[in-house]
Amino acid sequence: MNPIPHQLLPEPADERRLYAAQPKVYPREIDGRFARLRLTAVSVLLGIFYGFPWLRWNGHQAVLFDLPARKFYVFGLTFWPQDFFWLAWLLIIAGLSLFFFTALAGRLWCGYACPQTVWTEVFLWIERACEGRRNARIKLDAGPWTREKWLRKGLKQTLWIAFALWTGFTFVGFFTPVTELGAEIASFRLSGWETFWILFYGFATYGNAGYLREQVCKYMCPYARFQSAMFDRDTLVISYDTERGETRGARKRGMPSVLTRLAERAAASLSARAATPSVTTPIDGARRPPAATLGDCVDCDACVQVCPTGIDIRDGLQIECIACASCIDACDAVMDKMGYARGLIRYTTENMLAGKPRHVLRTRTLVYAALLTFLLGTFVWGVTHRAPLIVEVLRDRYALYRETGDGAIENSYRLKIANKSDHALHLVVEPSDDLPLTIVGHSTLDIGVGDVGDIPLTLRAAPHAVGGKHRVELHVRSHDGDDHVEAEYTTEFFAPEAR
Amino acid sequence: MNAAQEATAAEVPALRRWGAVLWPSFFSAGVATVVFFALIDPVELADAAWPHVRVSRELGYSLGFFGFWAATFGSSLFSALLLGHFLKTAPRA
Numbered sequence: 001m002n003p004i005p006h007q008l009l010p011e012p013a014d015e016r017r018l019y020a021a022q023p024k025v026y027p028r029e030i031d032g033r034f035a036r037l038r039l040t041a042v043s044v045l046l047g048i049f050y051g052f053p054w055l056r057w058n059g060h061q062a063v064l065f066d067l068p069a070r071k072f073y074v075f076g077l078t079f080w081p082q083d084f085f086w087l088a089w090l091l092i093i094a095g096l097s098l099f100f101f102t103a104l105a106g107r108l109w110c111g112y113a114c115p116q117t118v119w120t121e122v123f124l125w126i127e128r129a130c131e132g133r134r135n136a137r138i139k140l141d142a143g144p145w146t147r148e149k150w151l152r153k154g155l156k157q158t159l160w161i162a163f164a165l166w167t168g169f170t171f172v173g174f175f176t177p178v179t180e181l182g183a184e185i186a187s188f189r190l191s192g193w194e195t196f197w198i199l200f201y202g203f204a205t206y207g208n209a210g211y212l213r214e215q216v217c218k219y220m221c222p223y224a225r226f227q228s229a230m231f232d233r234d235t236l237v238i239s240y241d242t243e244r245g246e247t248r249g250a251r252k253r254g255m256p257s258v259l260t261r262l263a264e265r266a267a268a269s270l271s272a273r274a275a276t277p278s279v280t281t282p283i284d285g286a287r288r289p290p291a292a293t294l295g296d297c298v299d300c301d302a303c304v305q306v307c308p309t310g311i312d313i314r315d316g317l318q319i320e321c322i323a324c325a326s327c328i329d330a331c332d333a334v335m336d337k338m339g340y341a342r343g344l345i346r347y348t349t350e351n352m353l354a355g356k357p358r359h360v361l362r363t364r365t366l367v368y369a370a371l372l373t374f375l376l377g378t379f380v381w382g383v384t385h386r387a388p389l390i391v392e393v394l395r396d397r398y399a400l401y402r403e404t405g406d407g408a409i410e411n412s413y414r415l416k417i418a419n420k421s422d423h424a425l426h427l428v429v430e431p432s433d434d435l436p437l438t439i440v441g442h443s444t445l446d447i448g449v450g451d452v453g454d455i456p457l458t459l460r461a462a463p464h465a466v467g468g469k470h471r472v473e474l475h476v477r478s479h480d481g482d483d484h485v486e487a488e489y490t491t492e493f494f495a496p497e498a499r
Numbered sequence: 500m501n502a503a504q505e506a507t508a509a510e511v512p513a514l515r516r517w518g519a520v521l522w523p524s525f526f527s528a529g530v531a532t533v534v535f536f537a538l539i540d541p542v543e544l545a546d547a548a549w550p551h552v553r554v555s556r557e558l559g560y561s562l563g564f565f566g567f568w569a570a571t572f573g574s575s576l577f578s579a580l581l582l583g584h585f586l587k588t589a590p591r592a
Contacts, residue, residue: 067556067557067560068555068556068557070540070556081537081538081540084537084538087537088534191557193557193561219515219518220518220522
């Protein structure tokens with residue numbers, strides 16, 4: 001192998017941008033296919049977040065993570081601490097989905113679904129409504145503190161803070177029933193922790209979406225740092241078509257696209273576009289490449305102005321790019337205006353840019369998809385097949401057995417029965433019939449939905465019927481209703497050794 | 500300390516250096532709290548550890564979270580110190 005000649009260049013000062021101070025980014029507003037797609041995603045996600053706490057399901061809040069009671073309600077499902085396994089399973093599924101979609105289509109998550117993107121979008125709408133479009137905002141920030149500036153900034157801050165507080169309130173509403181929470185606020189009875197979390201979450205939203213914005217993606221987000229590990233040459237990325245775009249530059253109105261020119265030239269059997277003599281028409285000064293070498297990029301900087309992270313996509317794929325596709329929308333609009341074909345900046349893959357076919361089905365995506373199917377399948381099966389009844393039996397700690405006046409032997413237990421089904425249960429407890437044991441007192445009990453019954457239980461053996469230590473199975477079953485529910489627990493029965 | 504470290508310590512604003520310690524420790528403490536309390540009920544834990552003190556679940560969760568955060572914060576801070584993260588403060592403009 002021949003060594004590739006190379007040379008180490010000193011790092012320019014502004015390249016230490018992992019931590020260098022950044023100028024404020026003023027993203028320009030843009031409309032287009034992808035902007036509308038994001039609007040849809042943002043509306044749906046925010047609708048879920050702000051709407052779900054208000055939904056009711058079977059007499060309780062549809063989605064409620066009741067931490068004090070250690071129970072999570074998600075529509076018809078109730079999760080208990082014993083189901084934590086499935087929560088961990090769900091997190092693994094979420095992680096793997098991120099891998100899968102990243103391998104397939106790049107940073108879809110960042111551009112359309114990440115809370116950071118979603119809330120930043122809303123804060124930008126508010127900013128735009130109060131302070132105007134991009135140029136007006138830049139001018140307002142640069143200008144002196146006039147009455148108008150105070151008014152506009154004041155209105156923006158008021159709306160931001162109100163929205164942030166509503167966000168904090170909604171967040172806490174997932175953990176404390178939201179109607180109760182509203183009533184507590186109305187009568188100033190909020191508990192310390194509820195107040196703390198409303199303010200904390202509200203402040204985090206305000207700071208992250210109002211001020212930190214792209215800084216969160218660039219410095220705080222771990223996903224941005226390791227996403228490159230999930231990329232390959234067939235991953236969809238947003239890319240500028242350098243070959244078609246360069247040499248960039250302003251041009252005279254009506255100049256055809258480089259694609260048209262190349263086609264014409266090919267028809268005239270001329271060899272290469274670089275070989276044609278350059279004809280320069282100086283109109284507006286210095287930086288004008290010869291017209292014949294011009295690519296399709298008109299160097300209007302629209303793609304840079306709309307970028308929420310303040311990068312130039314024409315410099316190639318960068319870690320800062322959150323794949324929001326705003327630059328595609330911006331460039332498509334310009335191409336339309338020029339009468340050129342769309343797609344100078346587009347979703348593409350490295351392989352497609354190099355003129356190779358795209359492989360959607362490849363080892364990586366197939367393995368991810370298979371794993372994901374397996375995990376999802378087991379999750380659905382596991383969650384729908386959870387035991388509706390949990391029985392635990394604790395032996396009395398203080399005495400192995402007790403002898404009654406007539407010589408019978410009694411053992412005492414505590415029964416803990418959790419009703420995880422979706423209806424109240426009328427239960428019957430009975431010991432297995434391999435030992436001659438009877439239950440002293442009640443052997444039936446009622447347990448409401450989601451309740452845990454804690455019941456004392458005494459088993460009695462007739463005099464001299466049982467000796468020594470025996471395993472005993474306790475059966476708990478419901479006898480009413482269509483669906484028969486039952487559970488069992490094995491414990492021990494002690495009696496004096498037979499003499 | 501090599502040139503790169505010197506450059507880092509001099510150029511990174513204090514807020515961001517503290518952020519690099521606070522944020523990862525906050526994140527890990529959150530995860531640890533969720534896992535820990537999913538398996539252990541704070542009320543039962545308090546009953547076993549201090550039977551004479553009444554501890555509510557909310558207080559238990561909060562103590563647990565801040566306890567975890569103190570530990571992860573200490574660890575992040577230690578790493579930062581070993582990397583020379585706090586040797587110089589940013590010059591004031």
